């Protein structure tokens with residue numbers, strides 16, 4: 001018989017085989033000439049084992065490398081048909097979902113609890129193809145133009161010479177990029193160290209669009225609010241946990257689901273009528289801004305529930321490929337430039353990381369038939385058979401149908417090709433919403449922790465002149481926070497009418513702020 005499943009060996013485990021299914025001769029000894037002799041090259045079993053091992057890793061994601069995932073579903077509980085015709089957003093509809101949570105800057109083995117934003121990526125396997133929301137646990141981002149993204153990430157990663165992370169480098173980038181202030185305020189608050197993945201919110205951050213059956217369009221922001229409640233570690237607790245259990249968030253998610261915990265999030269959306277965007281007080285497409293809830297109150301849509309752990313980490317978490325380009329009819333993009341950059345970038349990184357047919361893998365494959373003229377390439381598994389390989393054709397091949405496709409446009413003023421900052425809206429600036437967060441949302445304890453977290457971060461191998469810039473940066477967010485940071489950094493030169501930072505640092509930060 002060909003392997004250990006044969007009835008004669010029913011009481012034994014299955015025989016080890018080569019990847020071609022041939023029974024392997026030994027799990028312990030390579031083929032040698034006598035007990036001490038050289039190893040024979042034609043021991044293909046051992047040779048192939050080594051070869052495969054050497055190729056086990058696919059490149060890790062440059063960002064969001066360390067992630068954890070779970071399966072579940074999204075269920076629509078409220079009627080939002082006046083805003084969107086998307087089938088998966090129809091009341092009562094249940095759609096299977098895969099979620100992947102991640103840190104941003106750390107590599108695969110990095111501790112889970114280190115201060116960082118967290119990724120919150122969702123793949124909805126809808127009846128109209130996959131819908132991906134690739135969000136974060138923060139409603140805003142550090143930059144608003146994709147040309148700055150790579151530089152931002154480099155500043156969070158490692159120095160070229162030493163291979164070390166550097167707080168000096170991070171503050172250098174942030175203080176020279178004042179649009180980062182809102183996100184850095186959230187990052188330096190205790191929300192930068194969430195207690196678990198279950199205890200954090202997820203935000204689309206970007207503005208997207210919806211269209212209803214009458215063709216009426218709306219701008220939309222998605223917020224997944226944790227039903228477990230938002231809970232965070234203090235800086236000290238997060239640091240201690242990094243040493244105690246580097247995989248704490250991964251373990252927590254897995255254990256909670258294994259124990260039947262089924263963590264849950266409530267999807268709320270903010271809806272802006274299409275015409276409001278032009279003269280809204282903030283540029284609604286600027287990724288460094290939120291829409292205050294008082295202007296556009298959250299509307300509940302449904303619930304996201306995670307109730308099944310992956311059976312294979314590599315196949316489901318590591319090979320998962322999310323892309324904000326995956327939008328289904330009834331949903332669309334917006335003129336957010338960061339979103340447009342990501343539309344290209346995410347698919348591209350998966351082509352490099354996993355391969356040109358990554359969407360054929362079970363975790364990425366839509367649960368609806370794919371009728372595409374893309375063909376072949378490495379590791380193609382699904383072949384079209386005797387189908388035409390070009391369009392248009394007269395052989396009855398699939399035909400694109402604008403009526404069924406998800407393209408959602410918006411009016412664009414004609415203009416000259418060039419490199420522009422966004423159009424300014426009345427209240428646009430780099431620091432205002434960060435200041436609102438500090439003064440109007442945070443409690444005294446939150447502010448106390450914010451200052452302590454900034455001081456701890458900016459004390460760790462950050463040079464004196466950079467600390468002056470840190471103080472000048474916080475002076476733009478909130479003078480009181482800046483004064484306390486200055487005291488914490490031992491730089492209380494606060495008699496200056498312009499704030500506690502050195503005049504030179506204050507001038508540099510001001511000059512970089514709100515540049516056209």
Ligand code: NDP
Pocket residue numbers: 139186189190191201225230290291292293294433434436437441442446
């Ligand atoms: P609201 O008072 O209506 O809402 C405040 C929001 O802040 C809540 O969603 C709350 O989330 C969240 N929050 C609380 N603490 C923190 C923190 N440390 N870091 C980040 N978010 C926190 O205020 P507005 O809508 O008028 O916005 C005021 C400020 O709140 C904004 O400038 C922005 O910084 C922040 N914010 C606003 C959001 C929005 O979409 N409007 C979303 C998140 C933050 P929770 O309910 O989970 O406690």
